[in-house]
Amino acid sequence: MPMSPTPLLNGPPTAPPDLAGPHAVAEVARCLDAILFPFLALMAARFALLGPLLMPVWTRVSRTRQRLLRLLTRIAAGHLPRPPRRPGAAPRPSGAPAPFPNRRHGWLAIMLDHNARGYASQLNHLLHTPGVADIIAASPGAVRTLRPLCRMLGVDLPAVLRPPARPPAPPRQRPPRPAVAPPPDPPDRPIPRNILAAARYWQRRTPKIA
Numbered sequence: 164m165p166m167s168p169t170p171l172l173n174g175p176p177t178a179p180p181d182l183a184g185p186h187a188v189a190e191v192a193r194c195l196d197a198i199l200f201p202f203l204a205l206m207a208a209r210f211a212l213l214g215p216l217l218m219p220v221w222t223r224v225s226r227t228r229q230r231l232l233r234l235l236t237r238i239a240a241g242h243l244p245r246p247p248r249r250p251g252a253a254p255r256p257s258g259a260p261a262p263f264p265n266r267r268h269g270w271l272a273i274m275l276d277h278n279a280r281g282y283a284s285q286l287n288h289l290l291h292t293p294g295v296a297d298i299i300a301a302s303p304g305a306v307r308t309l310r311p312l313c314r315m316l317g318v319d320l321p322a323v324l325r326p327p328a329r330p331p332a333p334p335r336q337r338p339p340r341p342a343v344a345p346p347p348d349p350p351d352r353p354i355p356r357n358i359l360a361a362a363r364y365w366q367r368r369t370p371k372i373a
Contacts, residue, residue: 188239191298192232194289199228202282209275220271220315227312234305238298269317283316296321 206221272279290296290313299305300323313320 186239187294188235188298191289191295192235192239194295195235195286196228196232198282198285198289199224199231202279203228205275205278205282224312224315227308230308231305234302234308235299238301238305268314271315272317279316283318286313286316287318290318290321290324296323300324 203221203225206217206224210217210221267273269283272283290299299309306324309324310320310326312318
């Protein structure tokens with residue numbers, strides 16, 4: 164059975180973040196933890212019902228919570244993420260686990276009861292609070308960590324947290340077909356003698372019309 168999550172930051176889940184002061188990042192982390200901590204407790208309570216199917220999901224959500232709080236704590240301490248090594252460089256592979264095979268939007272909230280959908284609604288409200296998405300967007304690692312969780316819970320990400328749109332693929336151009344010369348006209352073949360003889364015979368037998 165999964166262990167109960169250890170609370171890192173305490174606070175009521177309904178308290179809105181105070182984004183006016185210098186502790187705005189800590190407030191966002193507190194609100195995130197106030198949502199994810201009881202959600203993990205809910206998943207632990209449903210373990211007896213869903214069995215081993217829920218264990219890897221619980222572990223994934225627990226690691227997501229810890230990583231999000233760790234990254235936001237670093238931002239609050241003034242440790243901003245490093246800029247990319249060079250423009251267009253591929254990001255370094257993170258230690259995040261592979262995505263689950265279920266790609267349906269909100270599949271975890273559907274698998275659990277209405278309480279899970281309530282936590283998903285709280286997370287959606289928090290992310291769409293003005294200023295919260297911009298704070299999370301300051302850490303690309305936090306954005307990459309948050310996206311799978313929002314997909315599992317059916318939360319629509321704000322525009323600043325969505326992955327960049329892929330450029331449209333160039334149209335596939337087929338190589339031009341080589342021009343094929345039309346076949347030459349068949350040579351004129353002589354009319355067989357029997358056909359010529361039959362034509363002369365019928366010309367003689369057909370009466371001429373005056």
